[in-house]
Amino acid sequence: MTVSPSLDERFRAAAAAAALLDVAFDVVDDTPIGPLLVGVTEHGVCRISFDADPERHLEVLARRFGPRVLRSRKPVDRVRHELDEYFAGRRRRFDLDVDTRFVSPYNKLVLEELARVEYGTTTTYGALAAKTGNPRAARAVGTVMNRNPIPIVLPCHRVVGASGSLTGYAGGLDRKERLLRLEGVLF
């Protein structure tokens, strides 16, 4: 006798409804760039990862946000919906709060500037560095992009090298290319 899927779902929904979770996560399947793991807290989206295996995230999420990390579908629905619209080309900006409370002050500053880079445009590591007060910090900005906890919503795919080359992406260059193609930057 094992817990039925419907009982399991009911418990997970009840846990979220009672506001007892530090992080609710779910896997958003069927995106053009593969399944995504999405985590949300009461403050907003706290994690999007191209590595959709929850096992590889549970410990880190628990350390950062608290031990009550549980898979629960409902709290992730809004993010899932906006991602669906984005991938269908029907959404150009996300109306989602983000939870970056564990991000260091410098990284947070860079991510805030990054959030202003608009759909269908690109910027460079150097330009983003200049906006955060240090034009020579292109490499540091690259590191912040690489560690971006909430890719897509915080659009690090819109940051490219000075020569226009795609340079790098934590999710792999083909995903970056795909996202820029979707936004009409690449053809």
Add this chain to the structure above:
Amino acid sequence: MIPPFETFYDAHRDEVYRFLGRRLGRDRAEDVFQETFLRALRAYPTLEHGEHLRAWVFTIASRLVVDELRRTRPQGELPELAAEDGLPAFEDLAPLTADLPPKERAAVVLRYGYDLAYDEIGAALGSTEQAARQAASAGVRRLRKEQR
């Protein structure tokens, strides 16, 4: 370090559900299952370490079983002393057993506080029926010795 709740839930949900099913039947087990893990979730951030989580969640489940049986006992029926009213509650046993090694303490509380069978205690503690029996009797021997 307390494991992420998902890991804890995943490890124990089926055996807790089986335990509740045996005690309450399937329909009532479903409600109590949900309440068990919601209570665990509420108390989870206050845990000081991640040891004996299995015994801990079985303790929560056992208390809810006792409540449920008490709540639903038909009016007018004579109370059954052995299984419910006659047993010391966890609150009574907890201070008495505070100095026992954790495994013996859990075995004593689950056996004498909640009337769990030894195979259930074995399951709760992640060991065997035999080991649960030994832990409970070692715990009782130790308590007797301390009282002298």
